[in-house]
Amino acid sequence: MDSKQILAFDKAHVWHPYTSATSEEDCLLVEKAEGVFIELESGERLIDGMSSWWSVIHGYNHPALNRAITEQCSQMAHLMFGGLTHRPAVNLANALLEIVPKGLKYVFYSDSGSVAVEVALKMAMQYWQSQHKSGKNQFVTIKNGYHGDTWHAMSVCDPVTGMHHIFNNRLSVQHFLSSPKSVYGKAFDQSEMVPVSEFLQENHSHLAAFILEPIVQGAGGMRFYHPEYLKQLYLLCKQFNVLLIADEIATGFGRTGKLFACEHAEISPDIMCIGKALTGGYMSFAATLCSDEIAQTISKGEPGVFMHGPTFMGNPLACATALASIQLLKKNRYNTAHIEQQLKQGLSSLSNMEAVADVRCLGAIGVVEMKENVDMGAIQKECMRQGIWLRPFGKLVYTMPPFIISTDELSALILGIRNVIRKIYA
Ligand SMILES: *Cc1c(COP(=O)(O)O)cnc(C)c1O
Numbered sequence: 468m469d470s471k472q473i474l475a476f477d478k479a480h481v482w483h484p485y486t487s488a489t490s491e492e493d494c495l496l497v498e499k500a501e502g503v504f505i506e507l508e509s510g511e512r513l514i515d516g517m518s519s520w521w522s523v524i525h526g527y528n529h530p531a532l533n534r535a536i537t538e539q540c541s542q543m544a545h546l547m548f549g550g551l552t553h554r555p556a557v558n559l560a561n562a563l564l565e566i567v568p569k570g571l572k573y574v575f576y577s578d579s580g581s582v583a584v585e586v587a588l589k590m591a592m593q594y595w596q597s598q599h600k601s602g603k604n605q606f607v608t609i610k611n612g613y614h615g616d617t618w619h620a621m622s623v624c625d626p627v628t629g630m631h632h633i634f635n636n637r638l639s640v641q642h643f644l645s646s647p648k649s650v651y652g653k654a655f656d657q658s659e660m661v662p663v664s665e666f667l668q669e670n671h672s673h674l675a676a677f678i679l680e681p682i683v684q685g686a687g688g689m690r691f692y693h694p695e696y697l698k699q700l701y702l703l704c705k706q707f708n709v710l711l712i713a714d715e716i717a718t719g720f721g722r723t724g725k726l727f728a729c730e731h732a733e734i735s736p737d738i739m740c741i742g743k744a745l746t747g748g749y750m751s752f753a754a755t756l757c758s759d760e761i762a763q764t765i766s767k768g769e770p771g772v773f774m775h776g777p778t779f780m781g782n783p784l785a786c787a788t789a790l791a792s793i794q795l796l797k798k799n800r801y802n803t804a805h806i807e808q809q810l811k812q813g814l815s816s817l818s819n820m821e822a823v824a825d826v827r828c829l830g831a832i833g834v835v836e837m838k839e840n841v842d843m844g845a846i847q848k849e850c851m852r853q854g855i856w857l858r859p860f861g862k863l864v865y866t867m868p869p870f871i872i873s874t875d876e877l878s879a880l881i882l883g884i885r886n887v888i889r890k891i892y893a
Contacts, residue, residue, distance in 0.1 A: 470496050470508045492844065495851075500527035503872045505856050513856040514880045516866035521685070521717045522748030525795050526869040532747050535791035539784050548576070548781040555786035562793045563756070566726055568735035571756040575773070576781040580716040580742030581615025583753035584678075586775050587712045587738045588619050591676035594710065594761050597768020605673045607642035607666070607709075612679055613686035614714050623678050625687045628861070642670065646684065647692035651731075651829055655695040663700060667707040676710035676738070681728035682829075685717035689834045689863050691827055697732035710737040710761070716753065720744040721796060722867060724803050724830030737761055745785075747792035752785035803831040803870055806877065810866070813881030822892035824862065833881075834865040835888060842891070849890055853883035864888060 468476065474496055482488060496508045503526050504512045518524060525532065539555060546553055560574040575590075577583050588606065595603040606623055613629070614620045621629060622638040631638055644663060649655045667674070681697055684690040704711040713736035718728035722744065725731055729739070738761060742753030765773050779785075810833035817835055818826040825836040841859050850857050857866060864887070868880060 502526045503869050503876050513854055514876055516855055516857045516868055516880050518867050518869050519748050521722060521867055522743040524720060524744045524870045525747045525792065526871040531795055532749055532788055532791050535787045536749060536784055539787035544784050545782055549776065553783050555783045555790060556781040559786040559790045562790055567739065567756055568727060568729050570735035570758045571739055572759040573757050573762040575755045577753050577777050578779045579751045580753050581617040581620045582777060583740040583742050583755045584614045584620040584714060585617055586755040587740050589775055590738055590757055590761055591710045591712060593765045593773060595675055597764050602673060603675045605642065606676055606678055607644065607674055608678050609644050609646045611646040611684045611687040611690055614678065628687050646690060647696040649693035649696060651691035651693055655693045660699050664703055667703050667709060671707035671709055674709045676712050677704050678712040678714060681713045681715060681718060682731050683718050683723050683728060689865050691829045694732040698734060701734040712736060712738045714740045716740050716742040721803055722830055722832060724807060746788045749788045750785050752789060806831040809877050817885060817888055820892060831870060832867045834863060837862045845891055846887060849887045853886050855880050855883035
């Protein structure tokens, strides 16, 4: 098929994320990607401002990651994980346990972020079940969250942006507290813990766990909240015997300026989900980590096993690539401070514009929040002209570039963002 036919077939038969099958939107045909550049079939190159949704932290076509995956491929591409184990899975668990918050001791591998969240929710349920406290079977979260698209993960996503109404009231009902109001880097308003504390006091006997994204709420609104909220929430959960699940799928591996966002609040959750950047964005892979206490309690109780085991659990290619990705992060000392500084310097002037509600940057994330929903089509066309790739949603024009982006490439990306917004909203 020539490129015209490819695009026509794509439009007629291939579904893309969160789109209509009859969408008029034209996808761009990409031939390859290298470093921070996405190369189109026309030969045009776009600077990637999205890291393919938080994941490609070391850029595309990275020699070290390519080597890890091809070397592993010649050993074995896949192996069932029931009753068998292999070096990549064990070495990766070892590397992960060295860098995650201290209290986490067990690693459960799975195939995507949403599944890692399902696994976390099931762990929390089985933990209480094992102690004959089956009344503790509900979940609480905060508004504006995002935890994935499978059934139960979806039920703890923000009810409005997650479009709960589409599912005919079939999603299990969860508890939603207001999202934190105190923002990162500003003063903390102690009074916002009062309703949280009251809620936990009243409902703890029915609650299995509190699930939330630490510090940065991603796809539910790109909000950065105060670490003190997370620190106090952690203490309240301890006080009221409610497990804390940290969903680090977007924030993990250095994106927020710390290796894991929990470090901003110096807490260690009972259960933690990771995914997205775990393999440097090479493939779909995720993990749910838990404390010794959770693993032991589930294993000693009834039925004495944890009821989950995906076919591709611990896939050797994914494990080997993830291990190589962590080694790269270590070599570069997870440093994103220079990216944060450059994003702040470059984007802050946009906050003077009438159409802009807020500009905020944290780690390798830059967000320009508009006052009204953006016209995706118009923005995407202008991005093409500027030679950059962004994928805005709602009111949010945002970027989270690969960490390997050079100062010049980041300048070009920032200039592109400024030009796009100025051209459309001037
Ligand atoms: C992307 C994301 C998920 C879902 O991960 P998938 O791999 O897309 O299933 C869950 N939680 C958070 C915070 C995410 O950003």
